[in-house]
Amino acid sequence: MSERLQDAFEVCIGALDTGVDLEQCLSLYPEFGQELREGLESYLLLKPLRKQTVPDEAQQRSRTRMLERAAELRKQGKLRAVWWAPRFAIASLAVLLAFLVGSTGLFAASAQALPGDSLYTVKRTAENMSLSLAPNLEVKQSLQTAYGKRRLDETQSLLKQGREEDVEFSGVVSIVSDEIWKIDGLEVFVGPDTEVRGFIEPGMEIEVKGVVRPQGWIEADSIIIRTFRMQGEVQSMGQNVWIVGGLELELNPITIVDRSLHTGDRALTLVRVEEDGRLTPMVILRSADPNGNFPVIPIEGLDQSEGASTELHTVEFSGSLESISGNIWFIAGRRVIVPPSALINGLFRLGGQVRVLAVMNADGELVALEIERVFEDMIEGEDQADDEPSNLDEEHDDGGEESEDESEKEEEKSDDTEDEPVEEEADEKEEQEEEEEQEH
Amino acid sequence: MTGQDLDLKGVRSLDPEAISAVHERYYAEIFRYAYHRCGDGTVSEDIAGEVFVRMLEALHRGKGPKDNVRGWLYGTAANLIHDHFRDLYRKPVESLPEEVRDGELDPESYVEQRTDIEKVLNATHYLTEEQQQVLSLRFGSGLSVEETAGVMDKKANAVKALQFRALHALRRNLAKENS
Numbered sequence: 001m002s003e004r005l006q007d008a009f010e011v012c013i014g015a016l017d018t019g020v021d022l023e024q025c026l027s028l029y030p031e032f033g034q035e036l037r038e039g040l041e042s043y044l045l046l047k048p049l050r051k052q053t054v055p056d057e058a059q060q061r062s063r064t065r066m067l068e069r070a071a072e073l074r075k076q077g078k079l080r081a082v083w084w085a086p087r088f089a090i091a092s093l094a095v096l097l098a099f100l101v102g103s104t105g106l107f108a109a110s111a112q113a114l115p116g117d118s119l120y121t122v123k124r125t126a127e128n129m130s131l132s133l134a135p136n137l138e139v140k141q142s143l144q145t146a147y148g149k150r151r152l153d154e155t156q157s158l159l160k161q162g163r164e165e166d167v168e169f170s171g172v173v174s175i176v177s178d179e180i181w182k183i184d185g186l187e188v189f190v191g192p193d194t195e196v197r198g199f200i201e202p203g204m205e206i207e208v209k210g211v212v213r214p215q216g217w218i219e220a221d222s223i224i225i226r227t228f229r230m231q232g233e234v235q236s237m238g239q240n241v242w243i244v245g246g247l248e249l250e251l252n253p254i255t256i257v258d259r260s261l262h263t264g265d266r267a268l269t270l271v272r273v274e275e276d277g278r279l280t281p282m283v284i285l286r287s288a289d290p291n292g293n294f295p296v297i298p299i300e301g302l303d304q305s306e307g308a309s310t311e312l313h314t315v316e317f318s319g320s321l322e323s324i325s326g327n328i329w330f331i332a333g334r335r336v337i338v339p340p341s342a343l344i345n346g347l348f349r350l351g352g353q354v355r356v357l358a359v360m361n362a363d364g365e366l367v368a369l370e371i372e373r374v375f376e377d378m379i380e381g382e383d384q385a386d387d388e389p390s391n392l393d394e395e396h397d398d399g400g401e402e403s404e405d406e407s408e409k410e411e412e413k414s415d416d417t418e419d420e421p422v423e424e425e426a427d428e429k430e431e432q433e434e435e436e437e438q439e440h
Numbered sequence: 441m442t443g444q445d446l447d448l449k450g451v452r453s454l455d456p457e458a459i460s461a462v463h464e465r466y467y468a469e470i471f472r473y474a475y476h477r478c479g480d481g482t483v484s485e486d487i488a489g490e491v492f493v494r495m496l497e498a499l500h501r502g503k504g505p506k507d508n509v510r511g512w513l514y515g516t517a518a519n520l521i522h523d524h525f526r527d528l529y530r531k532p533v534e535s536l537p538e539e540v541r542d543g544e545l546d547p548e549s550y551v552e553q554r555t556d557i558e559k560v561l562n563a564t565h566y567l568t569e570e571q572q573q574v575l576s577l578r579f580g581s582g583l584s585v586e587e588t589a590g591v592m593d594k595k596a597n598a599v600k601a602l603q604f605r606a607l608h609a610l611r612r613n614l615a616k617e618n619s
Contacts, residue, residue: 003597003600005604006597006600006601006604009600009604010585010600038607038608038611039604039607039608041611042607042608042610042611042614043579043607045560045610045611045614046476046560046575046579046610048479048556048557048560049475049476049479049557049560049561049579049580050472050476050579050580051471051472051475051476051481051484051580054467054468054471054472055481055485058471058481058485058488058489059463059467059468059471061485061489062463062467062485062488062489062492063460063463063464063467065489065492065493066459066463066489066492066493066496067456067459067460069493069496069497070454070456070459070496071454073454073496073497073500074454
């Protein structure tokens, strides 16, 4: 077969593709006659297998799949890094932990330490060790919640003692104003030098780093968002990674997800910003409210038999905190599961009034999203507050003096551990963790 | 084009931008190649998607293409197509495509179109692997003689001769089938 025949063939298939007739092509190269004809006819026979256009949707689906797989691999890489941390280092930590707890009781002594105290570093080291040795995500998040509450308590103690120390704590912001913000009942001065990262609105959980002043206030150096609500379209639903409103969200075992959602639906999410900047969704629900509020259904109006439905319902109610057993709380006669992801706002005591925002899962169980303490004067005006939820913060503010009294009462009772079941629970969990480590 | 300008290091470290760039560059031609070999849009989408995920996983493990990205992608696609036909012979499945289910294409036209495709596909299955490969690269993906030579690791002249032999063999096979 000559090279000239091959070149003629290349020219002819180019001509055929632009619509030139086969006979016209052949007339250009009469010297190759039948051989060129057979080649070109075979070429034309293959036409049904030629796909001119590739569907855009197919390409989009493939790209999404590839990016989701990349996100999964990134996650696996991080987990592997933790699991393959030198066994020696973990063993050494466990031995050190056992030594410190068992022989000197140094950690126990450090439990009451406040920022600036000599034993405070020991306290924080013990916490970090417990966190790094947590056997699973659930325990780790329980500990993080308990330690978060400790930071708030420490800040309150420093304020009471009139000391000047560096502090860091997280809390739910209820008032955002030009200068004074209210975060979990604490007044925080936010000046022009304060670094505020993100657009912060009331209801978000934020992390504050700053200084407690002897005059009785806190000056913030930096404020960053810890959790936020976001509404957006569900763009993709991978096994472990969803994309909602353009944000890549890595689901974890404790994420509450409305499984009836489909791609293209609008969803409302509660997202936590991790230390490394990753976004962990705590809740992903179908969004019906254009203002981005969780779809609240009064519990009285909800037929419990609907629990078997695949859609999730959100319920809100107030009542007395009757008992706490592990992560099961009884509030106003109702059993509520309190996962580590729930936002716990305020100090609690048995018999105290709380307001619960919960989701009813497919089994008809109530799983708490948020629990906050309700002050007695708020209950009297509860009808008002129910009608206008946005006034809730003002109610907090109006009741400011009373609430300070309440916290003082609680401080007085703080020696009596029965009055602080939440703290007790957390400490018990931590002690259990430490004991387990000793056994290992 | 061997893809040397692509950021394979970025893909290896799972950088979304680098991953999207590789996907954007090669997806369409891999899809067309798969379609030319199997004649089914849904299967082609599955195969093309799998090829890119496998490349990502291989690169992440420190393996995968070193410089000839295109060659690696076509090699993987060819393996997946073999797997597909092996499974198909074991348990043939006949399903209507989306266009027919959605009413965009009437069943009669579909059957006519399908008959043509099946006839040519059957004839190509009697070609050697190299012959099938060269026809799909040249006339399915639309690669030039030089690009095909790069993927198949052959000289341009060898590719020209191979494709010509493949076309003549195809014609003979079709004639046998018709008789």
